[in-house]
Amino acid sequence: MVTIPVQIPRQPAAYDVLIEPHLLHRLGEVLKARIRCERTVIITDVNVARWYLPIVENSLHAHGMHTIPIVVPAGEDHKTLDTVRWIYETMLDRGTDRSCAVIALGGGVIGDMSGFVAATYMRGLPLVQVPTTLLAQVDAAIGGKTGVNLPRGKNLVGAFYQPILVAVDPETLDTLPDRIYMAAFGEVIKYGCIQDPALLDMLERQWSRIRTRDPDFLAEIIARCVTVKAAVVQADEYDTGRRQILNFGHTIGHALEAATAYTVYQHGEAILWGMWAAGWLSVQKGYLSPEELGAIEHWIERIPKPTLRRFKVDQLWYHIAVDKKVRDQTLHFILVGPIGRARVEPVTETEVRAAITALLERFVE
Amino acid sequence: MVTIPVQIPRQPAAYDVLIEPHLLHRLGEVLKARIRCERTVIITDVNVARWYLPIVENSLHAHGMHTIPIVVPAGEDHKTLDTVRWIYETMLDRGTDRSCAVIALGGGVIGDMSGFVAATYMRGLPLVQVPTTLLAQVDAAIGGKTGVNLPRGKNLVGAFYQPILVAVDPETLDTLPDRIYMAAFGEVIKYGCIQDPALLDMLERQWSRIRTRDPDFLAEIIARCVTVKAAVVQADEYDTGRRQILNFGHTIGHALEAATAYTVYQHGEAILWGMWAAGWLSVQKGYLSPEELGAIEHWIERIPKPTLRRFKVDQLWYHIAVDKKVRDQTLHFILVGPIGRARVEPVTETEVRAAITALLERFVE
Numbered sequence: 001m002v003t004i005p006v007q008i009p010r011q012p013a014a015y016d017v018l019i020e021p022h023l024l025h026r027l028g029e030v031l032k033a034r035i036r037c038e039r040t041v042i043i044t045d046v047n048v049a050r051w052y053l054p055i056v057e058n059s060l061h062a063h064g065m066h067t068i069p070i071v072v073p074a075g076e077d078h079k080t081l082d083t084v085r086w087i088y089e090t091m092l093d094r095g096t097d098r099s100c101a102v103i104a105l106g107g108g109v110i111g112d113m114s115g116f117v118a119a120t121y122m123r124g125l126p127l128v129q130v131p132t133t134l135l136a137q138v139d140a141a142i143g144g145k146t147g148v149n150l151p152r153g154k155n156l157v158g159a160f161y162q163p164i165l166v167a168v169d170p171e172t173l174d175t176l177p178d179r180i181y182m183a184a185f186g187e188v189i190k191y192g193c194i195q196d197p198a199l200l201d202m203l204e205r206q207w208s209r210i211r212t213r214d215p216d217f218l219a220e221i222i223a224r225c226v227t228v229k230a231a232v233v234q235a236d237e238y239d240t241g242r243r244q245i246l247n248f249g250h251t252i253g254h255a256l257e258a259a260t261a262y263t264v265y266q267h268g269e270a271i272l273w274g275m276w277a278a279g280w281l282s283v284q285k286g287y288l289s290p291e292e293l294g295a296i297e298h299w300i301e302r303i304p305k306p307t308l309r310r311f312k313v314d315q316l317w318y319h320i321a322v323d324k325k326v327r328d329q330t331l332h333f334i335l336v337g338p339i340g341r342a343r344v345e346p347v348t349e350t351e352v353r354a355a356i357t358a359l360l361e362r363f364v365e
Numbered sequence: 366m367v368t369i370p371v372q373i374p375r376q377p378a379a380y381d382v383l384i385e386p387h388l389l390h391r392l393g394e395v396l397k398a399r400i401r402c403e404r405t406v407i408i409t410d411v412n413v414a415r416w417y418l419p420i421v422e423n424s425l426h427a428h429g430m431h432t433i434p435i436v437v438p439a440g441e442d443h444k445t446l447d448t449v450r451w452i453y454e455t456m457l458d459r460g461t462d463r464s465c466a467v468i469a470l471g472g473g474v475i476g477d478m479s480g481f482v483a484a485t486y487m488r489g490l491p492l493v494q495v496p497t498t499l500l501a502q503v504d505a506a507i508g509g510k511t512g513v514n515l516p517r518g519k520n521l522v523g524a525f526y527q528p529i530l531v532a533v534d535p536e537t538l539d540t541l542p543d544r545i546y547m548a549a550f551g552e553v554i555k556y557g558c559i560q561d562p563a564l565l566d567m568l569e570r571q572w573s574r575i576r577t578r579d580p581d582f583l584a585e586i587i588a589r590c591v592t593v594k595a596a597v598v599q600a601d602e603y604d605t606g607r608r609q610i611l612n613f614g615h616t617i618g619h620a621l622e623a624a625t626a627y628t629v630y631q632h633g634e635a636i637l638w639g640m641w642a643a644g645w646l647s648v649q650k651g652y653l654s655p656e657e658l659g660a661i662e663h664w665i666e667r668i669p670k671p672t673l674r675r676f677k678v679d680q681l682w683y684h685i686a687v688d689k690k691v692r693d694q695t696l697h698f699i700l701v702g703p704i705g706r707a708r709v710e711p712v713t714e715t716e717v718r719a720a721i722t723a724l725l726e727r728f729v730e
Binding site: 081085088089092116119120121122123124145146147150152153155156157158159160238239 | 446450453454457481484485486487488489510511512515517518520521522523524525603604
């Protein structure tokens, strides 16, 4: 089993990210050894529940733990205060008190929302993240950000709340639709670009093991991503400085998502294009070689996705400007160069518009 | 100005509790020197707004700060997720972003609810507590507990979230109804009983200054209470151990409040009786002398309040048993003895029932 400790400054103790194929079947054993709660609330969605809730419950029951499953509808549309309120009420109905832990079993939506519930029910219950999508395993489940959406925007309500354990079982990726699975490699490639070039080499050499979803290889890949994210989060829990490097590709990526109302591109697909645009700007600034930008382009081509639409530059810039990343009229942008080294720098509107223009010229057919 | 630093372990920095008559008029100057936010959201209720919102806004405007006042209905009935949601939406309407701070201007309800909003809006904005009731000044505003009610109970949703500053102006107590003002001395007397016997002597010798609401004397009293609370909270932010001593008198006090649906007794009044009952049990255990219990009784008589009703012991025990303080079938109870020293000890149902019986026999006419 791969164990990656995450030591957040000022948190009472480090917590571990455990990564191992088949771990879901051993979750009861692992929890029994690590947490004192006899009763756990398992928050999951209808899709994940169908595949994995019985495995988790059986494993916990086999180790004498009582489970309170709470199953919510699937999808970002349900990541709302109304769902949170319904979860609170259901937890009360089922007698949840401060002696219980919360297990978040699912993808990013479940992780964010269950994390918020755990942070706020009776001022906080211990939280165990059990991410079941690749995106959640390499990103959302690590770092302590929780959140729910308001009608006017995503994650406008939330809290920083660290789990006591993250348990990753790459076998859960078996049931992911191919597009969802592949898109998450956008985030994996991001970690390679900002900090771990060797990760990109691994992907390159063993791409067939990615295609077959080899759980042992995926465990290695996930472990490298988690290692990068944990290191960055440890240095900047509250996202006020260095943690911004995790947003490489996200400024323009988010604009592509927002401009299409989050209905056309997967997050990982959008940030692949965002990384190319940020890479292009990095080339203009002399940090990155054209060959390295070509390597980023290679990954964009490798991951199947919808074509880039004929956006207007103004339209994408609008979404960047209203995004919370623009502060005090300065846009902090993440550049890379060489591959594996990220830089946070103020950039001008003109520079960002030029990068968007280059992106559209290069990829819109 | 009295300045009491509060150093919570694992928090990025200590924060100060400032106590001074007329401080509200100087709030702009104080904030300008201490926080970087140019814009502040002031959350308050209709009653407090009438007296103090103009003073606070004028003071902030005089120091170049922009204010966003949000005025909610007064009272515990409005400490709900619906009000919180309305505050979030109003903050969005008014362009509140992460560069803004939240000022909680009001009593415990405003402090708890604004604190929760500050903890969760965009994953946390800096929070300044400006408590305007004696109860909030000596208790609720210190310690980082925030919360809102669900239909089934008080503070079932909340977070631990420390302010960056607490500003206490004893002149705001001028406008408190006499009963609300006097009842808060229940909490003041509690601090004396658990940790600071000299505080009780001060009250005794200068009771007339309490009656006239002398702001300089009140500043001294509040400072002593805050000093005790800060020391206890620093040792146990998350309320898992030593912080329980702050609940002296609260187990039976809460039961008196709950059994009357929070409509008959003020919180401070209820805990006065709760402290007597806990004191009685402390006498039985040999920790407290009958004379010391007499001193507690003296304070009960001094603070005017409704008579103690003819409760059934079963009825009060029921509310204790469902209260979150009963864990794993063990009731942890706070005893004192001698005055100024608190002890957290497991007690039996029989012992608690005996203390309730003694209380009713002594005070029900």
